[in-house]
Amino acid sequence: MGTFRPGLEAASGWLTRDTVSRFGEYVEVVAERLGDRVRHWYTINEPASTSLQGYALGELAPGHTMLFAALPTVHHQLLAHGTAARILRDHGAEQVAPAVNHSLVLPETDAEADMAAAGALDLLFNRLFAEPLLVGAYPDLEPFGVEMPIRDGDMEVISTPCDAYGLNYYNPTTVRAVADGPLPFDMVATPGAATTGFGPLWPIRPDTLRDFLIDLSSRYGQALPPIVISENGASFPEPDACTAPIDDDARIAYLHDHLGAVAEAMTAGVRIEGYTVWSLLDNFEWAEGFTQRFGLVHVDMDTGTRTPKASYAWYRDLICAARA
Numbered sequence: 220m221g222t223f224r225p226g227l228e229a230a231s232g233w234l235t236r237d238t239v240s241r242f243g244e245y246v247e248v249v250a251e252r253l254g255d256r257v258r259h260w261y262t263i264n265e266p267a268s269t270s271l272q273g274y275a276l277g278e279l280a281p282g283h284t285m286l287f288a289a290l291p292t293v294h295h296q297l298l299a300h301g302t303a304a305r306i307l308r309d310h311g312a313e314q315v316a317p318a319v320n321h322s323l324v325l326p327e328t329d330a331e332a333d334m335a336a337a338g339a340l341d342l343l344f345n346r347l348f349a350e351p352l353l354v355g356a357y358p359d360l361e362p363f364g365v366e367m368p369i370r371d372g373d374m375e376v377i378s379t380p381c382d383a384y385g386l387n388y389y390n391p392t393t394v395r396a397v398a399d400g401p402l403p404f405d406m407v408a409t410p411g412a413a414t415t416g417f418g419p420l421w422p423i424r425p426d427t428l429r430d431f432l433i434d435l436s437s438r439y440g441q442a443l444p445p446i447v448i449s450e451n452g453a454s455f456p457e458p459d460a461c462t463a464p465i466d467d468d469a470r471i472a473y474l475h476d477h478l479g480a481v482a483e484a485m486t487a488g489v490r491i492e493g494y495t496v497w498s499l500l501d502n503f504e505w506a507e508g509f510t511q512r513f514g515l516v517h518v519d520m521d522t523g524t525r526t527p528k529a530s531y532a533w534y535r536d537l538i539c540a541a542r543a
Contacts, residue, residue: 228281233292242299246306254310261385262303265320266296267344279506286401287363294367297351301376318385318449319348322392323427327407332396336404340394351377353442383492385449391427416454416511425476432484445492451477452497454511460519465528
């Protein structure tokens with residue numbers, strides 16, 4: 220990933236508490252400028268990706284490979300969320316939420332070792348973020364040799380009540396136990412599942428969204444505010460340029476089935492107040508740049524030309540029918 224470390228990252232980024240203060244200053248400026256018009260806010264997006272992929276595994280910026288030593292970045296990001304939530308409320312926000320990426324973790328087999336591996340990743344990817352936000356405490360991190368840099372009052376700030384819980388969900392994660400390695404698991408392909416353009420580690424299993432929502436609601440009960448699906452979508456291979464709408468039937472099927480999973484979770488009693496497709500437009504996708512296209516609208520990255528795909532018309536008609 221290179222060694223260039225601009226600005227706050229040069230001063231250790233989310234590894235240091237000072238970044239929380241700088242984030243609060245930024246939020247104050249934004250809220251003062253936009254708070255009279257913007258009423259709904261997400262505070263921080265996909266902290267799991269930043270901590271686990273960015274600082275622990277080096278797959279995303281800033282490209283560190285610190286493994287479990289990266290986990291203090293979780294605390295500082297969550298503290299930044301709570302700090303932002305309080306500032307935004309002071310500026311008249313009507314709805315404040317984090318946007319947390321989660322995944323239902325599946326063991327590759329029913330073997331005890333695979334089940335334990337799945338439990339470990341569930342703790343790191345799901346519980347490590349949800350529990351501080353919702354119940355004001357971290358799960359037991361002693362097996363990972365980590366002590367969070369908690370100061371007096373931190374957990375109260377992190378667990379500042381929010382109006383919604385933003386949930387980014389794309390796919391489940393299947394794991395296999397590893398007996399001798401830096402991590403106790405390997406992520407593997409999900410048996411029998413089709414995949415998106417990202418490949419075998421991005422399986423298409425809408426039922427896991429339903430199951431995750433039901434499990435989240437069961438785990439945290441009344442501590443869990445109404446859920447907003449803040450991101451859900453799929454990337455598939457598409458040309459860089461087009462002259463007519465792309466027939467993206469695979470994306471339509473993905474969205475149809477995941478919306479069905481959300482409806483099933485609601486029928487089971489999960490409080491869900493919103494759903495947002497990722498994304499309206501093809502975008503710059505983390506380390507993948509412009510190579511992964513999630514949009515309902517195709518964007519020619521050379522000319523800026525925007526061409527609605529078949530999924531755009533399908534989703535528009537679905538929304539109109541629901542409002543009729």
